[in-house]
Amino acid sequence: MIYLDNAATSFPKPAAPLRRALETYLRVGASPGRGGYDLAVEAEQMVDGVRRKLCRFFGGNESYRVCFAYNATDALNTLIQGLIEPGCHVVSTRLEHNSVLRPLHHLKQAGLIELDLISINAQGFVEPEALAEALRPDTKFVLVNHASNVLGTVQPVELLAEVCRNKGIPLLLDASQSAGLVPIRLQEWGVAGLAFTGHKSLLAPTGIGGLVISPKIDPKPTRFGGTGVDSQNLSHSLEYPHRLEAGTINLFGILALGECLAYLESPGHQAALDREKYLFVRLREGLSVIKGITIYAAETLDNRLPLLTCNLRDMPARDVADILDGDFGIAVRSGLHCAPLVHQELGTGKNGALRFSLGPFNSGEDIEAALRAMSLIAQK
């Protein structure tokens, strides 16, 4: 099987880091920070080690302000609900995934926030000028998708952060797609916080993600429970990281994430990322010469992730994906990619589109096979 759905989750996973994490988990799998015995302390120290790695990886400020979550959706809900105040104004974009759109929509429907969603330009980028126009004195925060899961466009974060900084408004990033592919410098860019997931380009298993929070913001806890500290107090701890972590954390996921972060820095993986970019260019070139294929927002190759969205004539994207899967053993994603407003912008809001997303384990043969398959389907 040829897997070209890495924007949904990376697959296959690197075996060596996951095996190392499993060995550690089997050896030190006590509840981190929930006891004074050596094993629990050792587990907690390992978790703190991964917090430090993540803080460095994302260019954050303080590792204790790295808070774990189940995934990016979980982290984004924690961030959004922890920051809003009744009646406040929030700005986001039409590029967002439902992990941002739905929490904001529900808050708007409940009358708790006013919401403005900025449009994107024809190339799939948020214009800083459009952001500046949307800001109001009562804007509580701006939340932007760092890299689109539909178009692959990487937003000009430094420019957007400057617009926000001029108005004293925190900029938050959804780094679900970009983490592991695009270097992120939270502090340097002046970003107030970001949400990430482990299972995409960080190559970790599903079920682990988190937040990196700068001292510019202090989201309120919105879930309450055991933290292992200050147990006599019935109010949830306001100290980081417990402030945004309730209940026992995903130790295996955290250990695996830590091992994967080390793997990402290996020369072999860096070479794989370079190959991925080359393969993306080949895919784009190959698809662009097949008659009947429309590629969306990929005129330039600058500031793009290795993913490409297209349609074949008026064939439903779902049918093309089924043919690729059933007849050619190629897994791609069709539909709206949980980002309905981007598809409205593209004019594909009804049937969606077909997305090819590459990963570090794809080869040139994979891409050539996909191009041959698309060419044959286009001839029908």
Added chain:
Amino acid sequence: MILAQESGLVDFGEKHWRLIRFLREFYGYNGRAPLNKQIKEGTGMSILESGDLFPGGLKNGARRLAGLPNPKTCS
């Protein structure tokens, strides 16, 4: 057959029936739609050929005429 004609199918032949029967039988046994590879194995036809038989393809054509739901996948 009336539904097939209404959907634009003029010639309803053996291959059409083979696919419809397979989809219904599979659903009856398993309570779900078959995977793509199961359609290929069960009908002896490619997905491309199966989809081409029906206006609307497999999803909006064949499964609709078979009176069966589509697989639940994220859109």
